[in-house]
Amino acid sequence: MRSRSSFAIVTNNGCVSNMTEPIPALEVHDLDAWYGHTQALRKISLAIVEQRITAIIGPSGCGKSTFIRCLNRINDLIGGFRVAGRVLFQGQDLYAPDVDPIEIRLRIGMVFQKPNPFPKSIYDNVAYGPRLCGLKDPVRLDLLVEESLKKAALWDEVKDKLRRSALALSGGQQQRLCIARALAVEPEVLLLDEPCSALDPIATARIEDLLLDLKKNYTMVIVTHNMQQAARVSDSTAFFMLGQLVEFGPTSRIFTNPLEKVTEDYITGRFG
Amino acid sequence: MKLAAADLRHMLRLRRGTEFVFKFVAVAALLIALGSLATLLIDAFLDGAGRLSWQFLTSFPSRRPEEAGILSSLVGTVYLILLTALVAFPVGVGAAIYLEEYAASRWYSRLIEVNIANLAGVPSIIYGLLGLELFVRALGLERSLLAGALTMALLVLPIIIISSREAMRTVPPSIREASCALGASRWQTIWHQVLPLALPGILTGSILAFSRAIGEAAPLITIGALTYIAFLPDGLLAPFTALPIQIFNWVSRPQKGFHANAAGAILVLLVVLLLMNALAVFLRHRHQQRLRL
Numbered sequence: 244m245r246s247r248s249s250f251a252i253v254t255n256n257g258c259v260s261n262m263t264e265p266i267p268a269l270e271v272h273d274l275d276a277w278y279g280h281t282q283a284l285r286k287i288s289l290a291i292v293e294q295r296i297t298a299i300i301g302p303s304g305c306g307k308s309t310f311i312r313c314l315n316r317i318n319d320l321i322g323g324f325r326v327a328g329r330v331l332f333q334g335q336d337l338y339a340p341d342v343d344p345i346e347i348r349l350r351i352g353m354v355f356q357k358p359n360p361f362p363k364s365i366y367d368n369v370a371y372g373p374r375l376c377g378l379k380d381p382v383r384l385d386l387l388v389e390e391s392l393k394k395a396a397l398w399d400e401v402k403d404k405l406r407r408s409a410l411a412l413s414g415g416q417q418q419r420l421c422i423a424r425a426l427a428v429e430p431e432v433l434l435l436d437e438p439c440s441a442l443d444p445i446a447t448a449r450i451e452d453l454l455l456d457l458k459k460n461y462t463m464v465i466v467t468h469n470m471q472q473a474a475r476v477s478d479s480t481a482f483f484m485l486g487q488l489v490e491f492g493p494t495s496r497i498f499t500n501p502l503e504k505v506t507e508d509y510i511t512g513r514f515g
Numbered sequence: 516m517k518l519a520a521a522d523l524r525h526m527l528r529l530r531r532g533t534e535f536v537f538k539f540v541a542v543a544a545l546l547i548a549l550g551s552l553a554t555l556l557i558d559a560f561l562d563g564a565g566r567l568s569w570q571f572l573t574s575f576p577s578r579r580p581e582e583a584g585i586l587s588s589l590v591g592t593v594y595l596i597l598l599t600a601l602v603a604f605p606v607g608v609g610a611a612i613y614l615e616e617y618a619a620s621r622w623y624s625r626l627i628e629v630n631i632a633n634l635a636g637v638p639s640i641i642y643g644l645l646g647l648e649l650f651v652r653a654l655g656l657e658r659s660l661l662a663g664a665l666t667m668a669l670l671v672l673p674i675i676i677i678s679s680r681e682a683m684r685t686v687p688p689s690i691r692e693a694s695c696a697l698g699a700s701r702w703q704t705i706w707h708q709v710l711p712l713a714l715p716g717i718l719t720g721s722i723l724a725f726s727r728a729i730g731e732a733a734p735l736i737t738i739g740a741l742t743y744i745a746f747l748p749d750g751l752l753a754p755f756t757a758l759p760i761q762i763f764n765w766v767s768r769p770q771k772g773f774h775a776n777a778a779g780a781i782l783v784l785l786v787v788l789l790l791m792n793a794l795a796v797f798l799r800h801r802h803q804q805r806l807r808l
């Protein structure tokens with residue numbers, strides 16, 4: 244299911260190797276999206292490379308959330324939402340009629356902009372996905388929950404209160420719980436919508452370390468308002484504005500040598 | 516805007532005046548409502564408390580008021596409401612799930628919603644007529660417990676559907692999204708997230724609907740439930756009576772003794788209602804505790 248290519252092992256420092264062609268996990272072609280009659284995305288085309296982190300930046304309301312919510316078809320839940328164009332996941336169009344959105348969401352996990360833990364215990368939150376897939380063995384569930392919480396850098400804080408309500412956690416802890424919950428179903432791609440917007444700098448640093456660590460096994464797309472964060476963790480950066488993709492390229496180039504004037508203005512904070 | 520001190524004082528006095536008037540009207544309205552309720556209770560208590568005894572609860576109706584009791588009607592009411600709940604709760608919640616979760620954005624969903632709201636306001640005697648035609652005559656159930664329960668189920672269905680939909684609507688979309696994003700199917704999301712969160716609201720609404728049904732006499736009289744029954748119903752198709760019918764029957768007798776019996780039966784009915792409402796409060800409270808863990 245998961246195709247691992249040799250080039251991925253060569254590049255673990257965040258630089259795109261120019262030795263081999265990077266393999267796209269997701270290819271977006273001419274994606275349009277509408278909420279009712281208002282168009283939120285216009286002709287977006289870009290490729291998200293396997294085992295890399297792609298950052299999406301842009302001013303508020305420009306369609307970043309809409310874009311990544313198209314990548315696992317979670318926007319199907321919104322009444323009146325409509326897309327046109329193609330999103331290829333390992334060559335298969337996500338929006339083809341014979342595709343099961345449930346399978347897509349199992350393989351492409353998501354962490355939402357606002358922390359949204361279930362009103363259940365911490366343990367049940369993390370075990371929710373695996374249980375839905377039929378995992379019942381308590382020993383394996385325990386292991387999986389522990390492993391996922393460790394990956395999300397939350398284990399030490401909650402290991403003594405796994406049966407307590409997830410709603411009693413702080414906002415930042417809740418967000419890391421949501422990350423752990425998404426990791427527990429072992430997706431191939433992880434979509435993160437401003438995962439650090441509710442976090443303090445220490446927790447943010449831990450999440451960033453986590454992302455860099457996860458990169459060995461996961462393809463990630465992260466929406467962020469934090470330019471430094473995009474520069475620190477991502478390999479490629481896409482700059483969105485007013486529902487359009489203004490510029491897309493390697494993060495190092497976007498941040499040092501943007502082609503478009505608006506990109507430069509936005510990155511340097513002269514926007515507006 | 517700047518006001519002179521005198522103007523300001525005048526304006527404030529005016530405001531305090533109107534506030535006093537509104538408060539007075541509100542308190543008066545409350546007193547009228549509570550007062551008439553209290554009068555009813557006290558009256559029933561004075562008349563009926565003397566009749567409350569073990570004998571009253573365990574005797575069948577009789578021609579002699581002092582020997583008569585409510586056994587058959589009390590048991591009939593309990594059976595009737597349990598059977599009604601058994602039918603109306605799953606059907607009502609099921610309909611609400613379909614309308615809210617599967618058809619929410621369809622045009623006919625809104626049409627049905629308006630119609631259900633109207634149905635909730637239809638007089639209960641109309642449901643009685645429907646029950647008479649449909650269950651008693653067309654389906655040949657006669658004047659049985661089952662016919663009564665099905666008629667009552669029709670009566671409470673709109674209320675159950677409306678309150679269940681409202682309860683499900685309070686579940687935030689972010690919870691549904693979180694569940695779907697973890698690969699849950701629509702039904703898994705409903706079963707594991709939406710229903711547990713909506714359950715207290717669904718239960719409260721349903722129990723209140725059932726307690727309304729408990730007090731209904733009109734539909735049962737319409738379908739022809741008997742007033743004099745000296746045995747307990749022994750099956751779904753057995754004839755039955757219920758407390759409101761017994762009360763109605765006793766009140767319409769000329770003898771004083773039967774009026775006391777009616778008051779006693781009213782007190783029993785009130786106790787049953789209070790118990791059901793207490794159950795609703797208890798269920799809601801316990802559920803909230805569980806969510807907090």
Ligand SMILES: Nc1ncnc2c1ncn2[C@@H]1O[C@H](COP(=O)(O)OP(=O)(O)OP(=O)(O)O)[C@@H](O)[C@H]1O
Pocket residue numbers: 278283302303304305306307308309310321356
């Ligand atoms: N559920 C919705 N229904 C209707 N319109 C929506 C909905 N969600 C988003 N929009 C609209 O789509 C546009 C893009 O919104 P989106 O949430 O994708 O922005 P964003 O880039 O994520 O912003 P932010 O940085 O503030 O999160 C906005 O104009 C917004 O008003």
Ligand SMILES: [Mg+2]
Pocket residue numbers: 307308309356436
């Ligand atoms: Mg957003």
